[in-house]
Amino acid sequence: MSGEEAHQKSMADSAWLEELQLPQVLISERVRSLHATIEQEWDYLRRSACQTAAGRALWNHVIHDPLAAVLAGESYLRSLYEKMRQDRLSNAREVSGVILAVRTLWFDSRIEAAINSFGDRGAHQVVLLGAGMDARAYRLSCLKESIVFEVDFPELLQIKASLLKEMMASSKDQQIVMIAKSLVRVAADLREGDWIEELQKRGFVPTRNTVWVLEGILYYLSHLHAMQVLEVIAANCNLTHTVLLADFMNKSSVSLSNSTFHFYSDWPDHLLPTLGYCHVKLSQLGDPDAHFGLLHDPQNLFNKLRSLPRSMETHPEDGTPCRRLYLVEASGGPSQDS
Incomplete structure (x- = not known):
């Protein structure tokens, strides 16, 4: 790994460890209601769509998808973020997502x-x-x-x-x-x-x-x-x-x-x-x-x-x-x- 690549990796590592910043719209009553319906009524196959969106939202240093966080929902974002944070802290060879x-x-x-x-x-x-x-x-x-x-x-x-x-x-x-x-x-x-x-x-x-x-x-x-x-x-x-x-x-x-x-x-x-x-x-x-x-x-x-x-x-x-x-x-x- 070159010096520039190492620097970029260090910057990326620091970004993962920052506090998760959620879009303001995620806490609106309407969006919370929609995601509550997903949690209560959808089966695993349908909910997997939110998990995929969470991955795209949290790997935003390589994927530009400004809609992914809202489509994923707060619970899926927080769950994956915590896994990624733990992986980074433990120097895991494969980071979640x-x-x-x-x-x-x-x-x-x-x-x-x-x-x-x-x-x-x-x-x-x-x-x-x-x-x-x-x-x-x-x-x-x-x-x-x-x-x-x-x-x-x-x-x-x-x-x-x-x-x-x-x-x-x-x-x-x-x-x-x-x-x-x-x-x-x-x-x-x-x-x-x-x-x-x-x-x-x-x-x-x-x-x-x-x-x-x-x-x-x-x-x-x-x-x-x-x-x-x-x-x-x-x-x-x-x-x-x-x-x-x-x-x-x-x-x-x-x-x-x-x-x-x-x-x-x-x-x-x-x-x-x-x-x-x-x-x-x-x-x-x-x-x-x-x-x-x-x-x-x-x-x-x-x-x-x-x-x-x-x-x-x-x-x-x-x-x-x-x-x-x-x-x-x-x-x-x-x-x-x-």
Whole structure:
């Protein structure tokens, strides 16, 4: 690590240890009421959207997401902040939330690259399946010419819209504006077979170049439902230039919580070509395109796993399961030369 990198790391460490500063709007009666509904009525799958937003809010030295804190809510921010603070104080090799930070940055970069790959081929769409509390339509400049669709449970989209409304109404220091060309929220359950029809009813055009974003969603689905989603998207490759961006857990990762996680693939780069995707690139956390300067320590969990064959199920040093998260980009098109 160079002297400049060490200085930057020291500054970042100091920032983590500062008292958590919450946006004023979080303590408003309306926002507190909305987050109370989330705590009381949502299941773990829906609440995981707030956990993801908390990660983006608290890793704000690498992710610029001014809406994330309000979408996360106070309880999730405080919980993750305390874990991060303890990790920093104990010099942990992996600070809590770093997976969310790397994952977010990888998807951001690949969305931009996918849009650029369309060139001048006309209008394009970006579909966020299981969008949760994602605010990319408000923060990614690469989406300025994109028609963005957010697909998720109706009650989640409704509360998200209400939180954003409160945030925009209370924002005095900076104006919160949508960057995407347009944003369409589609209420649908990916476990139901009609989600693609609901998407089309709201203006999705199957023949238009499309980026499909499946961040942090596939492993919550059953094997049957996850495969159905992947097959529906793969069918789009027969109609237009199609890019799939998704993260996959391996079997050992799913075993972390058999009641929460279900679908897994140890070899998604072998699976996707059988469905119709002609180009597949797989990355692991810590790879050159999937660390973003956040995983320097060669002895951190992710770098140690990368040095082992993917077929190895347990670590030879301590016998622990080799739990991996794969970041996968797949593409295809009618001519299969995309």
